[in-house]
Amino acid sequence: MKLPQTPDNENLRLEALQGYDILDTSPEPQFDDITLLASQICNTPIALVSLVDQNRQWFKSHHGIDATETPREVAFCAHAINESEPLIVKDTALDDRFKDNPLVTDGPNVKFYAGAQLITPMGYKLGTLCVIDHSARHLSPIQIQMLEALARQVVAQLELRRLAMLARRREKFLETILGSLPGLVSYVDINFKFQYCNSAYEKWFKMAPKDCVGKSIPQVIGDDAFKIAKPYFEQVFAGKPQQFERSIPFRSGGNRIVAVTLIPDHDESGNMNGVFNLVTDISDLRKNESTAVTKANQLQALFDGMAEGVMVMNANGKIISVNDSALEIIGLNRPQIVGSNAFDPRWTSINEDLSTCSSEELPSYLAMTTGQTQRRRIMGIRHHNQTVRWVSITATPIFKSDATFPNQVLMTLSDITELKRREAERDISNAQLSASKRLLTSVLETLPVAVFGKDIKKQFQYVIWNKRAEELFGTSAEKCLGTYDSDHFTKEQADFFRSKDIEASLSSEIIDIPAEPAQTAAGTVILHTRKVVVRDDQGKPSILLGVSEDITAKIEAQKTIHDQQIKLIASTKMSALGEMAGGIAHEINNPLAIINGKASQLKRMLRKPDLDIEKLTTELTKIEATVERISKIIKGLRVFSRNSDSDPMERSSVNQIIEDTLELMKERFKFDSIELRVNCPPDLWIDCRPTQITQILSNLMSNARDAISSIKEKWVALDVKINADRVHITVTDCGLGIPHAVVDKLMQPFFTTKEVGKGTGLGLSISKGIAEDHKGHLRYNPNSKHTQFELELPIQQPLQVTLPVTKSA
Amino acid sequence: MPFTGLTILIVDDEEALRDILAEDFRSLGANVIEAKNGATALVQIKSHKCDAIITDLRMPGGDGLSLLRKIQYLKLPIEPKFFLCSGTDQISQDDIRSLNISEVFEKPYNRRSLARTVARALGIADIDLTDF
Numbered sequence: 001m002k003l004p005q006t007p008d009n010e011n012l013r014l015e016a017l018q019g020y021d022i023l024d025t026s027p028e029p030q031f032d033d034i035t036l037l038a039s040q041i042c043n044t045p046i047a048l049v050s051l052v053d054q055n056r057q058w059f060k061s062h063h064g065i066d067a068t069e070t071p072r073e074v075a076f077c078a079h080a081i082n083e084s085e086p087l088i089v090k091d092t093a094l095d096d097r098f099k100d101n102p103l104v105t106d107g108p109n110v111k112f113y114a115g116a117q118l119i120t121p122m123g124y125k126l127g128t129l130c131v132i133d134h135s136a137r138h139l140s141p142i143q144i145q146m147l148e149a150l151a152r153q154v155v156a157q158l159e160l161r162r163l164a165m166l167a168r169r170r171e172k173f174l175e176t177i178l179g180s181l182p183g184l185v186s187y188v189d190i191n192f193k194f195q196y197c198n199s200a201y202e203k204w205f206k207m208a209p210k211d212c213v214g215k216s217i218p219q220v221i222g223d224d225a226f227k228i229a230k231p232y233f234e235q236v237f238a239g240k241p242q243q244f245e246r247s248i249p250f251r252s253g254g255n256r257i258v259a260v261t262l263i264p265d266h267d268e269s270g271n272m273n274g275v276f277n278l279v280t281d282i283s284d285l286r287k288n289e290s291t292a293v294t295k296a297n298q299l300q301a302l303f304d305g306m307a308e309g310v311m312v313m314n315a316n317g318k319i320i321s322v323n324d325s326a327l328e329i330i331g332l333n334r335p336q337i338v339g340s341n342a343f344d345p346r347w348t349s350i351n352e353d354l355s356t357c358s359s360e361e362l363p364s365y366l367a368m369t370t371g372q373t374q375r376r377r378i379m380g381i382r383h384h385n386q387t388v389r390w391v392s393i394t395a396t397p398i399f400k401s402d403a404t405f406p407n408q409v410l411m412t413l414s415d416i417t418e419l420k421r422r423e424a425e426r427d428i429s430n431a432q433l434s435a436s437k438r439l440l441t442s443v444l445e446t447l448p449v450a451v452f453g454k455d456i457k458k459q460f461q462y463v464i465w466n467k468r469a470e471e472l473f474g475t476s477a478e479k480c481l482g483t484y485d486s487d488h489f490t491k492e493q494a495d496f497f498r499s500k501d502i503e504a505s506l507s508s509e510i511i512d513i514p515a516e517p518a519q520t521a522a523g524t525v526i527l528h529t530r531k532v533v534v535r536d537d538q539g540k541p542s543i544l545l546g547v548s549e550d551i552t553a554k555i556e557a558q559k560t561i562h563d564q565q566i567k568l569i570a571s572t573k574m575s576a577l578g579e580m581a582g583g584i585a586h587e588i589n590n591p592l593a594i595i596n597g598k599a600s601q602l603k604r605m606l607r608k609p610d611l612d613i614e615k616l617t618t619e620l621t622k623i624e625a626t627v628e629r630i631s632k633i634i635k636g637l638r639v640f641s642r643n644s645d646s647d648p649m650e651r652s653s654v655n656q657i658i659e660d661t662l663e664l665m666k667e668r669f670k671f672d673s674i675e676l677r678v679n680c681p682p683d684l685w686i687d688c689r690p691t692q693i694t695q696i697l698s699n700l701m702s703n704a705r706d707a708i709s710s711i712k713e714k715w716v717a718l719d720v721k722i723n724a725d726r727v728h729i730t731v732t733d734c735g736l737g738i739p740h741a742v743v744d745k746l747m748q749p750f751f752t753t754k755e756v757g758k759g760t761g762l763g764l765s766i767s768k769g770i771a772e773d774h775k776g777h778l779r780y781n782p783n784s785k786h787t788q789f790e791l792e793l794p795i796q797q798p799l800q801v802t803l804p805v806t807k808s809a
Numbered sequence: 810m811p812f813t814g815l816t817i818l819i820v821d822d823e824e825a826l827r828d829i830l831a832e833d834f835r836s837l838g839a840n841v842i843e844a845k846n847g848a849t850a851l852v853q854i855k856s857h858k859c860d861a862i863i864t865d866l867r868m869p870g871g872d873g874l875s876l877l878r879k880i881q882y883l884k885l886p887i888e889p890k891f892f893l894c895s896g897t898d899q900i901s902q903d904d905i906r907s908l909n910i911s912e913v914f915e916k917p918y919n920r921r922s923l924a925r926t927v928a929r930a931l932g933i934a935d936i937d938l939t940d941f
Contacts, residue, residue, distance in 0.1 A: 596918075598825075598829065600941075667867065
């Protein structure tokens with residue numbers, strides 16, 4: 001047996017065979033009809049449509065036998081496909097190729113074989129249409145031609161089948177695509193009835209596409225929607241394709257914004273068959289579009305609203321985009337600036353030193369050529385009208401994907417004109433500051449007091465030491481600055497200073513050390529030191545400033561003044577005495593006149609014979625009393641005039657003191673027609689220096705007398721009250737109080753409201769001193785309706801100064 | 810009696826002094842009325858025709874000078890002679906003239922000299938003061 005040869009184009013041939021997708025398919029009548037015809041025409045019991053596969057022949061139709069396939073080695077057809085003419089084997093027993101073929105020797109006992117090749121339009125021989133007989137025989141040429149014709153019919157059938165399959169595939173593909181489209185795809189006939197609907201109809205209208213088919217448009221999409229769509233359809237039926245976007249209220253699913261395309265379907269002769277409909281929901285798209293527009297608007301607003309100026313320059317240095325702030329800074333409007341470059345004559349870039357900025361210095365140029373961001377370059381933009389806006393420029397290069405060189409530069413401009421103006425002001429104020437610093441230094445150096453400063457944060461290290469401090473302490477500034485108190489003073493003194501320093505630095509007030517002895521270059525001096533804390537901008541203590549004054553001389557001078565004051569006080573007393581002299585003289589002259597008169601009367605009585613002894617005695621007693629009265633006045637004067645400062649306190653009768661006082665004052669009061677009202681509890685004793693209390697009271701009474709001289713109904717009241725262990729003596733006059741401005745100064749030495757020469761201004765200050773010596777007070781009572789002074793004294797003085805009552809015998 | 814028929818007002822707050830003066834002039838025959846201050850004196854003058862007024866200078870409730878000013882102002886039917894007794898106070902010459910003061914005495918004054926001066930001012934020529 002001879003094995004069939006494999007055709008040269010075997011691979012392509014097999015591929016073509018696969019392309020028909022026929023192997024192992026069920027029998028089909030059109031093929032079976034052909035094998036029936038072939039067996040009838042050739043008058044053979046067997047006819048086959050045999051397709052030669054890689055390793056087998058497979059029968060698409062087998063008439064007369066049951067077999068569906070045989071191995072390729074034994075297949076007659078495998079030989080036939082190598083022939084260009086039909087293969088006719090009249091008697092297999094006589095043919096070397098087939099005589100020992102199992103199909104010959106065994107069932108189906110092939111004796112005769114005739115096979116016409118199945119040749120595809122491309123020329124591939126897929127197999128044969130063959131007829132077989134069990135006995136040797138031959139075919140007439142007509143029969144052979146018929147067999148060949150039938151073979152061509154087989155191929156034609158195969159072709160049809162293939163095309164139908166392709167069509168089915170295409171349709172399925174189309175259907176899949178249309179089905180997967182979110183939009184509607186349909187075909188509507190001229191009666192507005194759906195002929196095709198894709199699966200989107202189910203989603204949109206809850207109707208299966210097959211249910212839609214045959215239904216009218218309004219039945220599917222709803223009447224409202226159809227009302228809108230109808231005019232478009234009429235246009236399409238007139239042959240004009242329609243494309244529109246509308247918001248359409250569909251039957252179910254509500255309003256949708258849709259893009260609709262309607263394409264007319266008409267044949268070549270122009271008869272209208274229907275309309276292809278494409279409907280796409282673009283609601284979301286529109287929504288997204290509007291969002292995108294909003295976003296773009298927002299970005300633009302942001303861009304324009306930025307306080308910083310922003311410009312974008314292209315690689316040629318041309319400004320291609322600019323925001324409002326940048327326009328404002330440069331001083332041009334958008335059309336003027338867009339497309340211009342940094343060398344526009346309408347503005348000039350200048351450096352901080354006001355020189356014109358060269359092109360190589362421009363940040364945009366540097367950013368473009370180096371690819372490096374130029375940060376915060378300070379530059380001026382001089383407008384045409386010569387005004388300059390100062391800006392801080394940052395130029396950032398922008399690269400296009402992987403480009404090495406930037407294609408754009410983003411420039412941001414911060415307007416720092418105001419900042420710069422303030423800076424300039426600060427420079428000026430700094431200059432002024434340094435001027436005032438110099439002034440301060442020179443003031444410090446010329447001050448006649450020692451000024452020193454200690455840095456609180458550095459443990460009170462000396463940081464200021466003026467010239468006078470150098471002189472006073474004999475330490476140069478050079479030696480002192482940077483050192484501490486402990487480097488200069490004894491530990492005790494340094495500790496004292498430190499404690500005061502801390503006190504001052506914690507206080508917001510001036511710490512005053514009125515007198516402290518200190519060792520200086522000139523020996524021990526008395527210093528009056530004031531310390532105050534200087535705070536920094538944050539209000540934290542920074543420098544402790546001290547001012548020390550050498551008050552040694554001052555204290556001596558004060559002592560002198562004090563001495564002089566004492567003398568003055570004494571002379572004041574004398575002047576008060578002089579003031580009283582008139583009254584006193586009268587006071588003495590009156591009793592003298594009495595004595596004189598009585599003496600004359602007595603003399604006359606003695607001359608008379610009948611001497612009235614009784615009357616004589618009475619008159620003489622009167623003279624004695626009058627003399628006693630004079631001696632009292634003299635005693636009062638003596639008491640008043642002597643210095644009693646060092647007298648011991650003695651237990652004294654307040655009544656007696658008042659009486660002594662009034663004795664001296666009575667005459668003046670009488671003369672000035674001042675009524676005296678005295679109210680004092682009897683038998684009241686206090687520890688005091690009575691002379692001094694008399695001095696206070698007579699001072700108060702005398703002031704009262706002077707103050708009310710112009711009042712018509714004059715009175716002065718002297719009242720004594722006891723309050724626990726203290727005595728309150730008030731002197732009230734009929735005046736209506738003392739003006740506020742005067743009250744504060746009342747007790748100051750040398751303050752007086754009296755005419756020049758009438759008072760020394762010492763009375764109250766001395767009186768106050770006396771009251772305080774007695775552990776008492778002398779004060780003006782501002783709450784009284786009438787002018788009132790109050791002398792408050794303790795009834796008992798502390799034991800050590802109290803002497804037992806000494807009553808003169 | 811040299812002062813018979815004449816009325817003399819004595820004004821002094823010091824009772825002892827008033828007494829002495831009153832007794833002196835009564836002993837000379839005068840009708841003496843007394844007052845302890847200027848205010849009282851003014852009342853006395855209105856009810857008595859006074860020929861002379863001897864007054865103290867300093868008195869509570871109306872001093873001597875203001876008493877005399879008030880009397881002048883009253884324009885009485887007879888103009889009394891004024892005599893002033895003061896301590897050591899200086900009386901201005903203007904006051905003496907304008908108030909028509911006859912004499913100013915300083916305390917302690919001489920009784921005889923006072924009596925003689927008052928008598929002379931009232932036109933009493935010879936007055937015997939040997940027993941005065």
